[in-house]
Amino acid sequence: xxxxxxxxxxxxxxxxxQMRHWLKREPIVIMSGQGAVLRDVRGxxxxxxxxxxxxxxxxxxxxxLNAAIQRQLRKIAHSxxxxxxxxxxxxxxxxxxxxxxxxxxxxxxxxLKSSAESxxxxxxxxxxxxxxxxxxxxxxxLKLAYEFTRRARSVCVPPAxxxxxxxxxxxxxxxxxxxxxxxxxxxxxxxxxxxxSGLLFKTDKVMSPYCYRCPxxxxxxERADAREYRKCNWECVALVEKKFAAQKQRGNPYxxxxxxxxxxxxxxxxxxxxxxxxxxxxxxxxxxxxxxxDEVMTGFGxxxxxxxxxxxxxxxxxxxxxSHERGYGRLFACHHEGVQPDxxxxxxxxxxxxxxxxxxxxxNKVFDxxxxxxxxxxxxxxxxxxxxNQLGASAAMASLEILQSATSIQARQQLERTxxxxxxxxWPLPNVGDIRQVGLVVGVELVRNWRTRAPFDLRARAGIxxxxxxAQLGVLTRPIGNVIVLMPPYCTTGTQAKQMxxxxxxxxxxVIGVSRWQANR
Ligand SMILES: *Cc1c(COP(=O)(O)O)cnc(C)c1O
Numbered sequence: 333x334x335x336x337x338x339x340x341x342x343x344x345x346x347x348x349x350q351m352r353h354w355l356k357r358e359p360i361v362i363m364s365g366q367g368a369v370l371r372d373v374r375g376x377x378x379x380x381x382x383x384x385x386x387x388x389x390x391x392x393x394x395x396x397l398n399a400a401i402q403r404q405l406r407k408i409a410h411s412x413x414x415x416x417x418x419x420x421x422x423x424x425x426x427x428x429x430x431x432x433x434x435x436x437x438x439x440x441x442x443x444l445k446s447s448a449e450s451x452x453x454x455x456x457x458x459x460x461x462x463x464x465x466x467x468x469x470x471x472x473x474l475k476l477a478y479e480f481t482r483r484a485r486s487v488c489v490p491p492a493x494x495x496x497x498x499x500x501x502x503x504x505x506x507x508x509x510x511x512x513x514x515x516x517x518x519x520x521x522x523x524x525x526x527x528x529s530g531l532l533f534k535t536d537k538v539m540s541p542y543c544y545r546c547p548x549x550x551x552x553x554e555r556a557d558a559r560e561y562r563k564c565n566w567e568c569v570a571l572v573e574k575k576f577a578a579q580k581q582r583g584n585p586y587x588x589x590x591x592x593x594x595x596x597x598x599x600x601x602x603x604x605x606x607x608x609x610x611x612x613x614x615x616x617x618x619x620x621x622x623x624x625x626d627e628v629m630t631g632f633g634x635x636x637x638x639x640x641x642x643x644x645x646x647x648x649x650x651x652x653x654x655s656h657e658r659g660y661g662r663l664f665a666c667h668h669e670g671v672q673p674d675x676x677x678x679x680x681x682x683x684x685x686x687x688x689x690x691x692x693x694x695x696n697k698v699f700d701x702x703x704x705x706x707x708x709x710x711x712x713x714x715x716x717x718x719x720x721n722q723l724g725a726s727a728a729m730a731s732l733e734i735l736q737s738a739t740s741i742q743a744r745q746q747l748e749r750t751x752x753x754x755x756x757x758x759w760p761l762p763n764v765g766d767i768r769q770v771g772l773v774v775g776v777e778l779v780r781n782w783r784t785r786a787p788f789d790l791r792a793r794a795g796i797x798x799x800x801x802x803a804q805l806g807v808l809t810r811p812i813g814n815v816i817v818l819m820p821p822y823c824t825t826g827t828q829a830k831q832m833x834x835x836x837x838x839x840x841x842x843v844i845g846v847s848r849w850q851a852n853r
Contacts (some may be wrong), residue, residue, distance in 0.1 A: 334373050336361045351756050360803065365392025367822040370808060381802070381832045382809040382819045386597065386629050389686030390734050391823035397684050400730035404722050411722035411846035413462065418769045425460040425691075431663050432457040432676055433692050446472045457674045457693040461712075462720045466628035466679035467510025469690035470590075473502070473624045473675040474514045475714055479624070480698045482585035484777060494530075498533075499587030501623070504540035504573060506599030508625050509590065509677075518590050519600065538575045542602045542727040544777060545785065553785055558766050559605040572612045576619040587674075589616035590624040592763040593665035594770050597629040600815045603774025605770045609669040622698075625673035628690075631666035631775075632681040633735055633822070636771025637662075637745050663735060674698065682724075685821075686729035689724030743822060748772055751818070756835035762816040763844045777835060778844065788814050794844060801839035806834050816840075 333341075337358050346354060352640050355803045361698035361840050368391055370378045390397065406421060411418055433456050461472050476507025481499035501518060508524070509515045517532040521523050525532070525737050543549055544558035548567040549559075579586050596602040613623055666673055674697075679690035708713065718724075734740050748771055758764045758776060765779035780786040788794040802809060802816075810831075818832055 333358050334361055336373060349580045350591050362384070362809075367391035367630075368526055369820045374804075377552065378803065378806050378808045379824075379828055379832055379835075380821060381759075381807045381835075382817050383821045384685055385680075385810065386634075386819055387680045388821045389632055389681045389731060390684050390740070391821045394684065394734075394823075397471055397686055397727050397730050397733055399684065400726045401723055404726035407722070408720065409723050410721050412717070414715060415638055418722055418725075420722050420729060420811075421462060421720035424725040424728050425462075427571065427729060428678070428691055428693060429456075429458060431732065432661070434667075445480060454800050455695060457672075457676055459673075459694055459699045459830075461692045461694070462725075463690045463692065463716050464688050464718055465510070465690050466516045466626075466677065468680045468691045468716060469510040469624055469628060469677040470509040470515040470518065470624075472514050472692040472714060473677050473694070474590075475768050476694060476698055476702075476712065477588040477622050477675060479712070480701050484626050485702050497582075497584035499590050500579065500587045500615075501535045501590055503535060503537055503590040504592070504596060504599070505537050505749075506540055506542070506596060506602065507537065507590070507592070508596075508598030510628070520550070534812050536575065536579070539568045539571045539583060540596060540602060541600065542600075543605055543610050545767075548680075553765070553782055555782075557603075557768055559768075560604060562605065566611070569608065569611045569615070573790045576615055576621070576676045580619060586616070586621040588622040588624050589613070590626060592626050592628075592630060593671065594630055594635045595665070595768075595773055596670060596813060597773075600777070601768055601773065603770045603775075603816060607669070609666070609671055613669075613673075622675065623671070623673035624675040624677065625666050625671070627664050627665075627666065628677055628679045631663065631676075631678050633663050633740075634681065634712070634732070634772055634819070635665040635668060636748055637741055644830070676843045682731070683727040686727040686731075687721070687724040688718075689721060689728060727841045740822060744772065745822055746826070747820065747829060748824065751820070751828045751833070754830050756839075757833065758837050761840055761845075762839055772819060772822065775812075776816045776818070778814045778816065778840065790814070798836070801843050802835045805835040805838055807835035 334395050339359065340359055341355055342374050345351060362370050362374050364371045365380065368380050370380045370392065378662050380392070413812050463469055463472055478499050480644065485496070503509070503518045503520065505520055507518060507520045509518045516528055517535055518527050520537045526558065543562045546564065546568070548564045549558065549562045551561050551563040552563045576586060594604055616623055662668055674695055676693040682691060702710050702712050751772070751774060752769055752773055755769060755774065758767060762782055764776060764787055765782045766777040769777045778788060778798065780788055790813055795814045795816060798816055798842070799811050813815065816835065816836055820829060820832060
């Protein structure tokens with residue numbers, strides 16, 4: 333066993349990992365990377381098919397990112413944001429504000445004409461609070477939204493009302509917003525979160541549109557993305573409406589609605605049918621809730637250059653909201669449906685996946701509530717040691733520059749098409765139940781039998797085994813339960829994308845195709 337592997341096994345505790353299982357094998361030890369390729373200590377090469385857990389955008393060892401960090405390193409690596417400003421963080425804040433409000437002018441004018449959208453089109457994200465990772469980006473939004481609501485409400489409720497209800501949050505079924513305690517409270521994955529319930533505050537959840545397993549979807553399984561052939565009446569949206577109404581009736585309307593736009597990641601790569609986001613965020617707005625968009629995974633072009641248009645869907649549902657044509661070349665998933673949130677949480681891809689850095693963007697309306705004289709103590713009492721880190725900010729600036737280049741936009745469009753085409757080759761596999769693609773995010777849900785959608789028992793570790801086999805075939809990714817994730821770096825070539833999909837198909841055949849699981853059908 334390699335020395336580093338031995339040291340790892342002796343001393344390192346890995347995240348989200350059953351260490352007993354880990355300790356049974358020699359781990360892959362990564363030594364270097366180039367583009368979409370990772371290389372281990374033995375010189376074995378792998379394709380990084382989940383962009384190093386959804387963080388990497390432009391590939392490893394990118395000359396522009398490397399140069400930006402090196403340039404900054406010659407000046408300084410880090411100085412505190414407590415009491416001090418710095419060059420790259422101030423430049424990055426300006427860039428992020430620009431990007432976060434960059435819906436096209438044509439779009440904004442169109443929105444202004446339609447009265448329902450006029451309010452949201454005037455909503456601008458103006459302030460950037462830096463932190464270190466996705467969990468803290470969400471934690472910051474949570475605290476700000478809580479305090480904003482509390483203060484806004486204390487103006488209209490007499491202080492005598494001692495039992496003033498606490499601002500309450502609504503998020504989606506299966507939601508994952510990070511692992512710090514506040515972020516966990518917003519999450520609804522029992523497997524991860526139940527153990528800590530004693531540490532958490534109460535939040536509510538509402539149905540998310542999981543078309544493939546939706547009880548309201550009356551369509552029989554087809555060999556296509558379930559969103560396209562679904563038969564329903566948007567019951568999921570009606571449930572959101574009901575939830576808001578019920579909470580209002582209790583005299584404590586929701587303070588904020590927290591969501592991942594277009595696709596929920598850790599929930600199992602659950603994509604939203606076109607128009608869902610627009611409808612539910614309109615409902616949230618109508619009920620006075622703040623919108624907290626967690627774009628930790630979906631941000632920075634992940635969900636595609638153009639709106640995820642499903643032509644079949646558009647034909648079938650002519651009466652549906654006009655979201656299909658919305659947005660093009662947008663960096664954020666929200667903008668694909670013309671939604672402008674009050675909070676935008678960013679991390680993973682912010683630095684191109686190079687360094688741990690996060691940002692929470694919000695409006696002047698929120699910012700202003702924290703203004704006051706020193707002795708009023710309205711300060712936002714929150715911050716991290718590495719807030720506004722210079723190396724991270726420099727990498728982020730370079731990443732944003734790459735993202736705006738025509739070459740990057742074309743490459744992403746091409747990669748999205750190639751993936752879409754290659755994924756079609758997986759439909760003949762009887763254990764592939766659903767293939768879901770939103771831009772450059774793919775989830776392939778494995779089932780015991782596609783005709784019944786019968787799932788594998790998690791204990792059978794179907795997803796894990798398929799990914800282990802894919803690693804043997806030279807493609808690295810991690811499953812979410814029985815969903816295999818493909819989320820390639822944007823620099824992935826057509827040939828590499830093909831290899832990724834082919835390895836997935838091959839692994840499914842090898843691991844499940846002939847095994848005892850079939851006997852369970
Ligand atoms: C990964 C993720 C987080 C947490 O980010 P960390 O950097 O791992 O703390 C939060 N929200 C979403 C949607 C994520 O995908």
